[in-house]
Amino acid sequence: MSARLRRTPGRVCALTTAALINIAPIAHAAEVPSYCAELRQVAAFALAKDKFASVIGAAREGNFRDSKVTLPGWGDCSFYGTRTYTCDSQGFKTADEGTAAHGKVFDEVKSCLRGSWTEVESRASPGYVVLHDERDSASITINTDLTEKGEHIVRLILFLRSR
Amino acid sequence: MLSPETSLARGAPVWPLFAKELREIVSGRALWTLLLLSCPLVGYSFFQATSLYGEASAAAANSPVLATGLSPLDGILVPTFGSFYVAVTLLFPFVAIRALGEEKQSGALRLLVQLPYRTVTLVWVKLAAVFFAWLLCAIPVLSSVLIWSMAGGHLSPAEIATLFLGHLLYGLLIGAVALFAASITESSATAAIVTLAFTIGSWVLDFTIAGRPGWLEWFAHLSLTQVIRTFEQGLLSASLVAGVVVAVCAFLALATVWLPPGITVRQKLMRSAVCVGATAVALVLVTQIKASIDVTEDRRNSFALADARQLASLAEPLAITVHLAAEDPRYIDLHRNVLAKLERVMPHVSIRLATARQSFASSAGDETYGEIEYRYGARSDLSRSTSPREILPLIYGLAGVPPPAPIPSAEFPGYPLVTDSVFSLVWFLAVLPILIVLAWWRSRRLPSNNQMFLKEVVMNSSTKTLLIIAVSVIAVLLPAFAAPIKVDLANETAGAEPKGLLPVVGVWRIENDGGKKLLAVDGRQWKEGQSSAGIADKARALYGERYAEFLDRVQTYAYYPYVVAKDVEDFKNGEITVRFECLSGRIDQGAGILFNLKPNGDYLTVRANCLENNLVLWKFEKGRRSSVEWVRNTPTATRQWHDLRVRIAGSKVEGYLDGKLYLQHALPAPVSGKIGLWSKADSYMHFDDFTAAASE
Numbered sequence: 001m002s003a004r005l006r007r008t009p010g011r012v013c014a015l016t017t018a019a020l021i022n023i024a025p026i027a028h029a030a031e032v033p034s035y036c037a038e039l040r041q042v043a044a045f046a047l048a049k050d051k052f053a054s055v056i057g058a059a060r061e062g063n064f065r066d067s068k069v070t071l072p073g074w075g076d077c078s079f080y081g082t083r084t085y086t087c088d089s090q091g092f093k094t095a096d097e098g099t100a101a102h103g104k105v106f107d108e109v110k111s112c113l114r115g116s117w118t119e120v121e122s123r124a125s126p127g128y129v130v131l132h133d134e135r136d137s138a139s140i141t142i143n144t145d146l147t148e149k150g151e152h153i154v155r156l157i158l159f160l161r162s163r
Numbered sequence: 164m165l166s167p168e169t170s171l172a173r174g175a176p177v178w179p180l181f182a183k184e185l186r187e188i189v190s191g192r193a194l195w196t197l198l199l200l201s202c203p204l205v206g207y208s209f210f211q212a213t214s215l216y217g218e219a220s221a222a223a224a225n226s227p228v229l230a231t232g233l234s235p236l237d238g239i240l241v242p243t244f245g246s247f248y249v250a251v252t253l254l255f256p257f258v259a260i261r262a263l264g265e266e267k268q269s270g271a272l273r274l275l276v277q278l279p280y281r282t283v284t285l286v287w288v289k290l291a292a293v294f295f296a297w298l299l300c301a302i303p304v305l306s307s308v309l310i311w312s313m314a315g316g317h318l319s320p321a322e323i324a325t326l327f328l329g330h331l332l333y334g335l336l337i338g339a340v341a342l343f344a345a346s347i348t349e350s351s352a353t354a355a356i357v358t359l360a361f362t363i364g365s366w367v368l369d370f371t372i373a374g375r376p377g378w379l380e381w382f383a384h385l386s387l388t389q390v391i392r393t394f395e396q397g398l399l400s401a402s403l404v405a406g407v408v409v410a411v412c413a414f415l416a417l418a419t420v421w422l423p424p425g426i427t428v429r430q431k432l433m434r435s436a437v438c439v440g441a442t443a444v445a446l447v448l449v450t451q452i453k454a455s456i457d458v459t460e461d462r463r464n465s466f467a468l469a470d471a472r473q474l475a476s477l478a479e480p481l482a483i484t485v486h487l488a489a490e491d492p493r494y495i496d497l498h499r500n501v502l503a504k505l506e507r508v509m510p511h512v513s514i515r516l517a518t519a520r521q522s523f524a525s526s527a528g529d530e531t532y533g534e535i536e537y538r539y540g541a542r543s544d545l546s547r548s549t550s551p552r553e554i555l556p557l558i559y560g561l562a563g564v565p566p567p568a569p570i571p572s573a574e575f576p577g578y579p580l581v582t583d584s585v586f587s588l589v590w591f592l593a594v595l596p597i598l599i600v601l602a603w604w605r606s607r608r609l610p611s612n613n614q615m616f617l618k619e620v621v622m623n624s625s626t627k628t629l630l631i632i633a634v635s636v637i638a639v640l641l642p643a644f645a646a647p648i649k650v651d652l653a654n655e656t657a658g659a660e661p662k663g664l665l666p667v668v669g670v671w672r673i674e675n676d677g678g679k680k681l682l683a684v685d686g687r688q689w690k691e692g693q694s695s696a697g698i699a700d701k702a703r704a705l706y707g708e709r710y711a712e713f714l715d716r717v718q719t720y721a722y723y724p725y726v727v728a729k730d731v732e733d734f735k736n737g738e739i740t741v742r743f744e745c746l747s748g749r750i751d752q753g754a755g756i757l758f759n760l761k762p763n764g765d766y767l768t769v770r771a772n773c774l775e776n777n778l779v780l781w782k783f784e785k786g787r788r789s790s791v792e793w794v795r796n797t798p799t800a801t802r803q804w805h806d807l808r809v810r811i812a813g814s815k816v817e818g819y820l821d822g823k824l825y826l827q828h829a830l831p832a833p834v835s836g837k838i839g840l841w842s843k844a845d846s847y848m849h850f851d852d853f854t855a856a857a858s859e
Contacts, residue, residue: 061687061688062686062687062688062689062690062845063686063689063690063691063844063845064749064845076749080691080749080750080844080845081691084750084844086749086750088749122793122795123777123793123795124795125775125776125777125795125796125797126776126796126798127776128774128775128776128777141775143774143775145749145752145774145801146800146801146802147747148747155749155774157750
């Protein structure tokens, strides 16, 4: 077993602990979502030295890969390549429901990542918002989409900015 | 002091005379017969050419290397104009002879020469009428060019203009010969026999003695058909053009000498001798002109740019002695690939066939046979190669100069096209003949009176009808050359890569959507970093010798799928439009117009995104992407068709989505480069109606 692999469980534990510690001061707030700890964990991986290497799973079709970290309440959490993490919300029947869910998720994510991530209003459009981390090295986008089944969903994408 | 006759001649208007000559030609059956016979002749040749070209294009669908061998000049234009050449050779003499022969037979010529025109003016006006008749005869072949263009076929204005000039000069030469023949004979039938002796005699020269050694080779150059060969090869030779002009003038001068009655044959013979002598001197002088232009897009008549410059700088004479028979295929290869190009580019080249009196068959046993000696200054070397790859380094070695570093230049990409040419048969076998018959019928309803022309300075209706046909064809044809380039997907194969757009990065294919063929980019199956299949061939097809830099950049930074339009060499000003539909994509649903693509792989793109509802001008330099202009709030719904348009004027870029101007930006430098379509990540998109309209 390589040294890198031997270190991986410890690294995951450390980052998860750090994420839980960071979330503690705002855990009492009502708007903090149930997936906040996992989201902060993923955000922490994005800013760590090895990035997402320790939580990227098996290859899927095309450029997608499984993720070892999923956000509770979200579906199809996966990686696109090694630099982009994405999850889909549950489906909504109408565009209005999707738009409402989009606004709710945006508030939840802002609340969860308050202090370290900020909204970039100059990049926002209807149904599309952007947050940058403090160092501008990663972005989170939240957008709506229409699936092939005709369902309206909200999608969260967290990706590394610099190549 | 001017004589009364001279002053009168200078004051007489030429237009009525020209109108009369036109009437004379149009009222005869020869012109109409030629036009009617040209229709099936040209039509079938065009149909055959497009069919064969289509078969070759289908074979080259997935191979850019094969596609580079597909030139519309060779595949379409030369065969189609070839049938026109046959018609002109066999039938045009009868049209031209009528300009003079009828008057000689009817005795009207005696009246004509008493009118206040110089004989030379009469002859030149007749040639002008013959020229006009030739233009009318060219209607079928010009319409074939129009049909090819309308079918989406590529046309090079320089190539077609050169080919047209070659056939025009040939037509004028035939006309001049016909006028001369009519001037020396008493009947049109005899004049026709004399003229056909020239034209068909040229074929005999071509078939029997061309390629033979010795004086026969020189004699073969007198063939009239040789006039067209050079133009068909895409070479505009000043010497050849001047030579044909001299020959036309010579035949007209001879016609002027022999036309007036009342001059003794002895006097005519003496004047003719002077004409022939002057023509010979002029032709010798003309052969000294070396200037020529290679107008072909694939530069088939030239060496690579770096070699051409290096060779042009070699000041000392290069003497080449070839130990090959003139009819030997190796000599033909050597002449085409090396000697002809050397003669064009080097200031002092002399070529000698050491076996000039030797035939291919009689060369057996000669050990030196096949050797080619190159002598530059005091140094010489031998070679048996016919390839410039071996011969040019040999010449550089003799001259003591290093082989030049390649100069980047675009390589000819080839223009494959599979098209259904059945429509052309309908045009050539039904519509055009009917129009010609209608014009003929109108011409027969008009009174024909040779003496009326001085009172009539306007053209008759039949001439006008023909003019309308000609002008209509030309009017439609001319804009076709400047028409927007639209990538037509109708003839593409579903499931295959597009032919008109070269996929560089990503999975691009043609999809059938309810019977309509669309271009799809499918990022769902694509792995980031993978360039498209056969990228090396595609890079070579796009950038020729400089492809390595492009290929290296593409393979290093294959992060964003894109295709490049094959038929747009350098887009600087104008509009590029495309319709797109976002089908799916979790990470992205991006559709962009790519432009300013450089040989080093840098480019710009204006893209819309159905997930983000924004329009962004991105810059890609050395694989790094950075936003140049970002416009928010541009509604772009998924699973709906949208129009994306980029307008470029120098360094100014405008981006439109669904007809609305959203983006305006001034770049630091004017746009210049190839164009294409762009996408991103796992986007699964449909594209259609990709059009590029360049403007000045």
